[in-house]
Amino acid sequence: MKKLLLLAVMLWLAACGNGADESGAENPEEQNEETTESHEGETQSEEEESSMTASELLDESSSAWGDTVSYEARQTSTISSGESQYVFRTITTRSEADEIKVEVDDGEEIKTHYIVEGEHFIYQGNNTEAQDAPREIDGSEYGALISGLEPYREGTVTEVESGYELRYTMDGKEGAEPFLDDGMAELLDDVDTFSGQVTLQFNDEFQYTEAKFTLTVGSDEEEVNIISNITMDRIGEVDRIEKPKNM
Secondary structure: OOHHHHHHHHHHHHHOOOOHHHOOOOOHHHOOOOOOOOOOOOOOOOOEEOOOOHHHHHHHHHHHHOOOOOEEEEEEEEEEEOOEEEEEEEEEEEOOOOEEEEEEEOOOOEEEEEEEOOEEEEEEOOEEEEOOOOOOOOOOOHHHHHHOOHHHHHOEEEEEOOEEEEEEEEEOHHHHHHHOOHHHHHHHHHOOEEEEEEEEEEEOOOOEEEEEEEEEEEEOOEEEEEEEEEEEEOOOOOOOOOOOOOO
16 A cells, blocks of 8 residues: 555544444555545535634533443545545444444445454355454444544634534644654655645534545645545434344
8 A cells, every 4th residue: 555545544544533444444545446426515504603612612522422322423435546536435333332333335345344242243245254353342432432533622613503513624744743643654754735624513412413524645646535424323322233133
């Protein structure tokens, strides 16, 4: 995998962390099919400047929902470079029990990961296959996702009809630093252009309900673009996940 693509994917995973690392997206360069996938226009709500800061908004969200465990997150992501475009979708369901389900649709096949009490299973084509390596799901709780929004405390907040919108702009390499550890930071050495924006939506009860992530990373004549949209619902309402009968 080229460094540019690796950096873009790692930043995307860090910024949109919601179980996407289970999606198998670690090898998007293997998907070279050009797709005619289009993105529907979004309806813009009326906005007005909020007296609440991003830091205050995240504190309110954490205070109200920091102990919440379950949710369902639906994510559609597009990674494109030149004429190649890779589109995939995931549905992540975290229950109140020690279990998580991640359904992955890469446009060619659907594969579902289950992690139940540390055991990892993959369900595909009516077959369930147990994986040798155990997997933990610590940090996948809804409250942990809110805690993971810490880098966005320097963003700006506007009030919208549904609640609040927090925007965080990554303008230049320094904008990526909050999402990178020391090893990943070295990848920035080969980057010439870098820009991105994250938009987070919260309802009037301070629930984190939606996110949109856009990123452009360029080096010499190469450029990688990522667009990812996330919606969350069933927050605090998933007692158990549905599992295949033979699991």
